[in-house]
Amino acid sequence: MTDAATHRYFMADAFKEAQKSYDEGGLPIGAVLVEDGHIIARGHNQRVQNGDPTAHGEMDCFRAAGRRPRYDKTTLYTTLSPCMMCAGTIVQFGVKHVVIGEAKNFGGNESFLKDRGVAVTVLDDPACTELMARFIKEKPALWDEDIAGSDSRA
């Protein structure tokens, strides 16, 4: 597969996680962690489902991946551009590449990642953008809570 096809392939799975969370009444943000061409963990935002403010999609995915000494061969796919918590985690863990579904509904930390040596690819995926925009319109207070008021649009 080309890089673009590979990215679409894995982002489709991250989107399934986002859709699953939406269907559960939660924030529709999903992620998958890929290593050597295989998904090794999946996750989605669990704020509503588990009452956990730290469980953004990316964090839930890292938690699902369990303990490991290094992340330098992993690529993280996330439907929405990472907040500062998730961007900080990506840098701390040493993930080398982040593929972002969309950065229209939230963004701004792409340069933070790039400045610290993380490759960043933004797909501008319409499905990711539309689902997130729909949620923000439907449940603005929940969205505001999830980002602690740090409204940031790229």
Add this chain to the structure above:
Amino acid sequence: MTDAATHRYFMADAFKEAQKSYDEGGLPIGAVLVEDGHIIARGHNQRVQNGDPTAHGEMDCFRAAGRRPRYDKTTLYTTLSPCMMCAGTIVQFGVKHVVIGEAKNFGGNESFLKDRGVAVTVLDDPACTELMARFIKEKPALWDEDIAGSDSRA
């Protein structure tokens, strides 16, 4: 109480969390979240205990605090200077003040926090420093795993 006495008072509770984790065979890093002069949540590193790589002391504490719309009246006490994951979370959540037990065994993100408007107080607490140093000497591989090789000493 003076500010210094208040900081010692709450840091003693963060240290109890660190000691508890050490006694459980885990990484001895603890945290408490304070609001209006009261501890509203406690936590400690859970990597070993729960197999959770995202559960640094600060993150475990935020998780214990549960869902809340804002953190602007909270102060986080942590026995060890925050890694990039935890520093990113502090900024994302809008915590206004971080009191750090020690930054000798790990550090470097204090300026990241200050640059983003977070007040930072480093106590240079001997008990925090000694317990952490003892653990790093006893279990260097576990320490290396917890920081994903990002050895950083202030």
